[in-house]
Amino acid sequence: MSEDVHVDVGAYVADALEPAERDAFEAHLAGCARCRREVAEFAETTARLSVLTETAPPPELRASVLAAIGQVRPLPPLPEQGRGGDVVEAAPDAAAAVPDDELARRRQARLTRLLTGLAAAAVVVALALGGWAVSLQQRVAEVTAQEQLVTEVLTAPDATVVPVQLPDGSRAAYTVSREQDRAVFAAERLPETEPGKVYQLWTMHVDETGAPEPGTVRPGDTFTGGEQVRVVFGAVRDTEALAITVEDAPGSQTPTTEPFGFAQV
Incomplete structure (x- = not known):
């Protein structure tokens, strides 16, 4: 442990302290609001970085x-x-x-x-x-920007959360902010698409029965599955419903498969 115990916050969060040093820092932590705040901030940053997909270095x-x-x-x-x-x-x-x-x-x-x-x-x-490190740095920046957009939508004053059930029985949700003209699709787990396939979001108007009105179904963002799926997409200010299909990559202008995750918003 360093002479200034306050600078050991990063090492503590990264679990890089020796057992005796860790015990001493935790004893200090109990009475130091500044360090408790910094530990929480470091832990939040570490959690955000954990959403990075694994990037394999070049074979050579x-x-x-x-x-x-x-x-x-x-x-x-x-x-x-x-x-x-x-x-x-x-x-x-x-x-x-x-x-x-x-x-x-x-x-x-x-x-x-x-x-x-x-x-x-x-x-x-x-x-x-070389370029691999630069690429990883860019990926970190992209994830940070994505997380910022997710936070802005989820905390918007007009945010509306609409839960949906996926075909495998798992739950997901749309969070819509019409003021921001953005929404977030969130799922804890979504099966990966087959090679050459992607999930695609759709916005639309619906008639009095809740069916999509012809000519109003508009293509949205595409994405793949996995754990902790978070997709930010736009053009939702005047939409009345959302849905998802599986399409050929890179996406389609009209749905070609049976929609799922349908929700009126």
């Missing part, structure tokens, strides 16, 4: 990283120095006679050498990652 990454790391030259051992600056050999029991400040200096020197080596290896890894 491992070989290129290992080959590049092999070219990093390690630093030579740090020689012991006498009071006059001359290099001396340490006696077997010299550590016991070294003052505390000298031991601290040596530990710091070893730490500096270690960090230097790690930094060099990190540079090699970063260069090897």
Whole structure:
């Protein structure tokens, strides 16, 4: 644990503290509102990042990283120095006679050498990652922006939640904000579509019996299934009903399969 216990919030949330350090931080946490707030914020950010789909690195990454790391030259051992600056050999029991400040200096020197080596290896890894790392960073930004849109719709003053039942018996819901002209389709689990297929949302008007009015069915966003599905889509300000179909990728202008998840909104 660091001398300033407040800076250990990130390590605590990431479960990177030693058991004794964790116990000490939790004891501090009980009486520190600032750290409790920061722990909650870090945990929320971590939860958002967990919705990232797994992005596999390029197949050649491992070989290129290992080959590049092999070219990093390690630093030579740090020689012991006498009071006059001359290099001396340490006696077997010299550590016991070294003052505390000298031991601290040596530990710091070893730490500096270690960090230097790690930094060099990190540079090699970063260069090897190249465009893959940039792509992952862009994916993080996209997920963050998507989560922001979801939050805005769910917390809109005029938000209306309409639950629906899916063909497999599971539940889902549309949350509609006409002021924002946006809606969110949310499902805890939705089976993945077959290759070449996508789910597609539809907006429409309905007649007095609740049936779609001809000429009013409009295509919306497409998406795939999975766990924790959240889809933000627009053009819902004047819609009277929503539905989903399975279409050939990248989507269709008219429904070609039986709609499900129908809901009047």
